[in-house]
Amino acid sequence: MTVLTGKANAKTNNLSASTGSETENKKIVYNTKDLNLWYGEDHALKNINLPIHENEVTAIIGPSGCGKSTYIKTLNRMVEMIPIVRISGEILYRERNIFDKNFQVEDLRTRVGMVFQKPNPFPKSIYENVAYGPKIHGIRDKKILDEIVEKSLKGAAIWNEVKDRLNENAYGLSGGQQQRLCIARALAIEPDVILMDEPTSALDPISTLKVEELVQELKKDFSIIIVTHNMQQAARISDKTAFFLSGEVIEFAETDKIFSTPSDKRTEDYITGRFG
Amino acid sequence: MQKSTRQDQHSRPAVSDLIAQKKKNRTVGSTLEKLVPGILFGIAAVSIITTVGILLTLITETVLFFQEVNFFSFFTGTELKPLGQNAVFGVLPLLTGTLISTAIAMLVAIPIGLMTAIYLSEYASEKARRILKPILEILAGIPTIVYGFFAFTFVTPLLRSFIPGLEPTNILSPGLVMGIMIIPMVASLSEDAMSAVPNSMREGALALGSTKLEVTWKVVVPAAISGIIASFVLGISRAIGETMIVTIASGSSKNFTFDITQSMQTMTAYIVEVSGGEAAAGTTLYHSLYAVAMTLFVFTLVMNFIAQYISRRFREEY
Numbered sequence: 001m002t003v004l005t006g007k008a009n010a011k012t013n014n015l016s017a018s019t020g021s022e023t024e025n026k027k028i029v030y031n032t033k034d035l036n037l038w039y040g041e042d043h044a045l046k047n048i049n050l051p052i053h054e055n056e057v058t059a060i061i062g063p064s065g066c067g068k069s070t071y072i073k074t075l076n077r078m079v080e081m082i083p084i085v086r087i088s089g090e091i092l093y094r095e096r097n098i099f100d101k102n103f104q105v106e107d108l109r110t111r112v113g114m115v116f117q118k119p120n121p122f123p124k125s126i127y128e129n130v131a132y133g134p135k136i137h138g139i140r141d142k143k144i145l146d147e148i149v150e151k152s153l154k155g156a157a158i159w160n161e162v163k164d165r166l167n168e169n170a171y172g173l174s175g176g177q178q179q180r181l182c183i184a185r186a187l188a189i190e191p192d193v194i195l196m197d198e199p200t201s202a203l204d205p206i207s208t209l210k211v212e213e214l215v216q217e218l219k220k221d222f223s224i225i226i227v228t229h230n231m232q233q234a235a236r237i238s239d240k241t242a243f244f245l246s247g248e249v250i251e252f253a254e255t256d257k258i259f260s261t262p263s264d265k266r267t268e269d270y271i272t273g274r275f276g
Numbered sequence: 277m278q279k280s281t282r283q284d285q286h287s288r289p290a291v292s293d294l295i296a297q298k299k300k301n302r303t304v305g306s307t308l309e310k311l312v313p314g315i316l317f318g319i320a321a322v323s324i325i326t327t328v329g330i331l332l333t334l335i336t337e338t339v340l341f342f343q344e345v346n347f348f349s350f351f352t353g354t355e356l357k358p359l360g361q362n363a364v365f366g367v368l369p370l371l372t373g374t375l376i377s378t379a380i381a382m383l384v385a386i387p388i389g390l391m392t393a394i395y396l397s398e399y400a401s402e403k404a405r406r407i408l409k410p411i412l413e414i415l416a417g418i419p420t421i422v423y424g425f426f427a428f429t430f431v432t433p434l435l436r437s438f439i440p441g442l443e444p445t446n447i448l449s450p451g452l453v454m455g456i457m458i459i460p461m462v463a464s465l466s467e468d469a470m471s472a473v474p475n476s477m478r479e480g481a482l483a484l485g486s487t488k489l490e491v492t493w494k495v496v497v498p499a500a501i502s503g504i505i506a507s508f509v510l511g512i513s514r515a516i517g518e519t520m521i522v523t524i525a526s527g528s529s530k531n532f533t534f535d536i537t538q539s540m541q542t543m544t545a546y547i548v549e550v551s552g553g554e555a556a557a558g559t560t561l562y563h564s565l566y567a568v569a570m571t572l573f574v575f576t577l578v579m580n581f582i583a584q585y586i587s588r589r590f591r592e593e594y
Contacts, residue, residue, distance in 0.1 A: 076483060110485035120476035123499045133484040136494065182480070189484060 026053040028092075029193055029223045030075060035089035037067075037074060037247075039082065044070050046247045048089070052240075054192075054223045057215060059238030059255065061231055063270065067247040068227045069117075072195050075225065076112045077105050094192075110137065113186030114195045118202050119178035121170035121185070126153075126162050129170050129181055133189040148188050156184035157214050176207020183214065194218065196226040200233065212237050231271055235259050243267045334573060337566035344560045350567065354532040358550065358561050365564055367571060369532040373540035374575075377451040377522055378515040380536065384455025385511050389462025390504065396463070397470035398492045409464075416460035424524035427453035432525060445527030445539040454521050458511045465510065469503025470496050502590040509583035513576050519544035543572045 030052040037045035045067050052058050060068045073079040075091065077098060090097045098108050121129050130149045139145060149166070153159040158180040162173070170181055179199060186194055196215070200208040215224055215237050228234050234241050235255060242252040243264075251258060251267045262268045269275055342350070345365045353366015392412070396405055432449040436442045442449075473496050481491040497504065519542075527539035528549050541549070546568055555562040 078479060078483060081479070081482075106485045106487055108485075109483055114483035116476060116479065116483075118476060120474070120480040122477055122480065122495055132481070132494070136484070136486050136490050185480075185484065 026055060028052065029054040029094060030225070031092040031095075033090050033092065035071075035074065035091060036087070037070060037079070038086045040084045044247050045074070048249055050242060050249060050252060052223065052225060055219060055221075056239040057219050057224045057226060057237055059234035059241045060225065060227045060244060061229070061234050061241060061270075062244035063275065064229070066244040068244045069197055071244065072197050072225060072227045075193075075195055076109050076114055078114065110189055111191055112193045112195060113189065113191035114197070115179070115182050115186055115199045117198045119175055119182050121173075121178050121181050123169065123171060125167045126170050126173070126181060127166040130184050130188045133185060137189060152184040152188040153181075155187045155218070156180045157210065157217070158184060174207070176203050176210060179203060179207065179211060180214065183211070183218075187218075191222065193223045193225065196224065198227050198229060201229065208233075231259075243270060245270070331573075334566055334570050337563055338570040341560065341563035341567040344563065345567075356530040356532075356546075358564060363560060365560070365567075366532075367543075367568065369530045370541055370543045370546050370568060371571075372532060372534065373447060373522075373526070374516055374542040374544070374572075376534065376536060376540065377447050377454060377518075377526070377542055378512060380448060380451025381454035381458055381515040381518075382508070382512055384452055385458035385462050385515075386508055388455075389459045389507070389511070390466055392459065392463035393466035393470060393504075394492055394497070396467045398488070398496060412460040412463055415457075416464070418457070420457065420518065420520040421524075423453050423457050424450070424521040427521055427525035439537060442537045443527075443539050445525060445529075446537050447522075447526050447540040448536045450521045450525035451536070453525070454515050454518050457518070457521070458514055461514060462507045462511045465507030466500070466504045469500035469507070472503070473499045502587040505590060506583045506587045509579055509586060513579040513583070516575050516579065517544065517572065518542075519548060523548045543568050543575075547572075 028051045030050075032048050032050040032052075035045055035048040036043070048071065060072060062068045070079055074087065075093075075098075079085055080087075087099065090099060092098075093108065093112070096103055122132060124132070127149055130152050131145045134145060134148050139148070150159065150163075153162060158177060161177060162181070165172075170178060173181060179202075183194075183199075200211050203211065212233065215226065218224060219239075226234075226238065238255045240253065241255045241258045243250045243258065243262075243266075245266055251262060251264045253263075258267060259271060262271065350365055350367055352368065353364065354368045355364045355366045356369045357364045396408060400408065427450045428445075431453055432442070432444065432446065435446075435449055436444075439448075477495055477499060478491050481495045482488075486494070522542045523545040526541065526545065528541050528545065529539040530541050530546075531538055533540065547565055550561060550565050555565065
């Protein structure tokens with residue numbers, strides 16, 4: 001098998017064994033059990049079982065239409081905005097079923113932030129973008145808001161670029177800056193998990209690199225689930241990788257293992273570029 | 277490659293030959309091509325020339341009026357008695373009539389129109405929208421004379437049953453009906469503005485744990501505010517210029533009052549009354565038509581400028 005990335009070489013294979021034992025002690029943040037999802041008649045997710053651990057970066061890879069975006073949008077129930085969606089099975093977030101009637105979807109989304117494919121800041125000032133989340137959750141004190149805005153922008157590694165123009169419209173920023181602003185916006189309500197749906201697909205290589213470095217930083221405080229169509233990106237930044245194909249999880253393991261010794265032939269074919 | 281296609285389809289000449297043939301006949305076409313911009317300019321100029329013509333007439337006749345009536349006393353005069361020997365021309369009764377009816381109309385049209393727009397854009401199912409939007413458009417298509425009749429024969433008697441002091445002709449009833457007439461305009465333009473807000477913004481707000489109401493009021497409405505305010509201003513313009521409803525249902529008493537249960541006359545209704553009567557050309561009465569029309573014109577012009585300014589000033593770029 002051809003080795004695709006620098007990271008997935010023999011040396012790091014030893015490391016993966018140690019990360020493997022480490023994860024055993026980590027708590028499960030999201031546990032998906034027998035999840036099935038249909039768009040009308042189209043069976044988009046099939047019997048998904050996926051335990052996701054905290055303070056890790058979990059990458060979801062797979063060819064277009066494999067259900068990876070659908071899956072991540074199911075984790076914060078954004079997928080239900082499409083009226084024809086039907087779901088069976090359960091997803092436990094911190095041991096609570098997110099489809100439970102007593103679990104308000106707003107509460108779930110307050111704990112689980114999301115960053116989208118295309119940067120989508122609000123047409124407001126940079127400050128207001130970040131302050132939006134805390135404000136709707138009832139934080140009104142200007143001093144506290146100022147602190148949150150600064151901390152979040154620093155957390156998203158964009159503070160130095162915008163600190164002198166906090167009152168300017170967010171749409172004056174470059175695409176990469178907008179995406180980091182959206183990350184800051186998600187950080188402002190101090191979530192537990194951050195979902196990222198191909199966050200760099202609309203960005204140039206330098207902005208992509210910045211976001212990737214940021215993900216590495218954020219991992220210390222948050223659990224991150226990232227959908228990407230870029231396999232090198234998954235290899236560079238994730239601890240575990242799930243390979244989706246036609247709505248099924250083909251393989252889920254340590255990233256190093258997936259990229260060096262995949263156990264399924266289809267995974268190998270995909271990561272070596274034979275299809276997808 | 278070329279050769280093979282020719283052989284494949286030898287039943288007709290090659291496309292390149294056909295194009296070359298067509299090119300020979302280009303002369304007639306190119307003359308037309310050169311004339312078209314001129315012709316189109318002429319057609320476009322019709323509306324401009326008309327506007328300039330109307331404006332010139334208005335100005336010249338207004339100037340004549342102010343040679344007969346003092347400019348200052350016209351705009352500060354609270355008395356309007358255009359007929360008889362001692363005619364007095366003060367425009368304030370007409371101005372208050374216009375502004376009060378407009379205010380009543382907008383008190384109806386702005387909240388109901390905006391709520392309708394929010395419902396249609398954010399809450400209504402595809403099916404509800406398909407039914408409701410055409411109904412709104414029908415409402416917008418009703419001739420104003422019908423609204424006027426409706427105000428006079430239905431709304432006024434209805435209002436009189438619980439407002440005892442209401443006069444048979446009053447400004448309240450046509451004001452309310454004008455508001456109903458303007459609802460579709462406000463609703464439809466505001467709905468367009470809100471529907472134009474990209475869904476990604478709603479998703480961004482929802483993903484932060486916003487409720488639907490918070491998304492609507494704190495993200496969608498602010499993002500669409502320039503279009504929404506423009507719809508309000510256009511609605512005000514429409515109310516100021518509205519004629520038939522107030523002529524029929526508000527009577528023609530030229531009271532200077534703020535009592536909405538009384539009959540008042542608007543600028544437009546005055547123009548209808550005087551031009552329908554026997555105002556001989558060249559008289560002060562006749563010229564007063566133009567002065568009032570000019571005032572009306574300036575009013576609506578200013579409103580349109582405000583609308584334009586607002587939609588530029590408050591546009592939230594996205």
